[in-house]
Amino acid sequence: MNLSPKGMDSLRVLSPTRILWLNVTGSGNETAPQLAADPRITLMWMSTTLKPMILRAYGTGRAVHRGDAEWPALAAHLPDLPGARQIIDVSVTLVQSSCGYAVPFLDFRAERPTLKSWAEGKGDEGLRSYWAERNATTLDGQPTGIEDLS
Numbered sequence: 001m002n003l004s005p006k007g008m009d010s011l012r013v014l015s016p017t018r019i020l021w022l023n024v025t026g027s028g029n030e031t032a033p034q035l036a037a038d039p040r041i042t043l044m045w046m047s048t049t050l051k052p053m054i055l056r057a058y059g060t061g062r063a064v065h066r067g068d069a070e071w072p073a074l075a076a077h078l079p080d081l082p083g084a085r086q087i088i089d090v091s092v093t094l095v096q097s098s099c100g101y102a103v104p105f106l107d108f109r110a111e112r113p114t115l116k117s118w119a120e121g122k123g124d125e126g127l128r129s130y131w132a133e134r135n136a137t138t139l140d141g142q143p144t145g146i147e148d149l150s
Helices: 031-037 071-075 114-135
Strands: 011-015 018-024 040-046 054-065 084-098
Touching (some): 054 071
Antiparallel strands (some): 040 054
16 A cells, blocks of 8 residues: 655646646655556545545556556646656545544645755756666566656
């Protein structure tokens, strides 16, 4: 199981049954190989403001890597963020909501600029080196597919 919070302008709803999100570089790279082993995925949103609610989209997903033929067409739907390493393409089969009565109130202040600044500072070659060193395998040593960086 992979629990990975997302931020930035990295998600697009293409239709009632299709969602894309841009997976940017992080310290780990668990989502792509987990989807290759078992394509089931759940995306979750929760309200942290006035109305308590949790929304989940269930379906199957696949990782599209930068070297894949589909990358340019899918990337056209998403912002050009530094450090983008995969696009997760989700086919939604079920959407459910539930109460969020226990979700705490949290106030949004701003997006954190740290990841974008870090990736811009690394540059393309620095990111490729980082991917090779830190993102080529999962925590348990499975390949992530990021090595095909063409």
